[in-house]
Amino acid sequence: MLVESPSSRGLGVARGPDSRNERFRLVFRGEGASRWAQDTYRFHHAHLGEFDLFIVPIGAEDPRHGYYEAVFNRPSRLSPKETAHV
Template sequence: MARSLTPATFEGHEQETFYLMADETLVACELVEVERIKMPPPKKWGSAGHPLREEPFKIVFRGPLEHLLPQRTYPVRHDGLGELGGIFVVPIDKDEKGYYYEAIFN
């Protein structure tokens, strides 16, 4: 069964290393941001009849300059949290420190 990820899963783990498995390469990425997304009070069901997430949030990772990860789902693990399952990440920025990737949970 897939693990349920919430903001609390990631809060307190900023500046820690998470590992994204890109094919046969394990890419070390630093968690740089966890942000709870403020939304109006949720309805019980979404437009497609699916339950809505009660706590939408986003996380941002910073990865190395040597390895640009394309937009897709990557298996993610953390030394303390273990296997987190697949997380869909999108490259959003680049600076002298690395590439930045965002994952939104809604």
């Protein structure tokens, strides 16, 4: 199954109360009638290389495509000085 580029609509980064973490989600669209179950899969990306990603199918009404969501929670990339002002 080929997974197309993630949707960028509505993407934003939410910071936790301590401003040291950021949270965001990506929505992917898979081509073809086959569907993936909720699980961890190995992805290959031209610039990022190989990585494992936990994805969950989401209920989009489209018989030609499967839609999947990945949720990220990670330390903020802001410097400690920038974080103090968020």
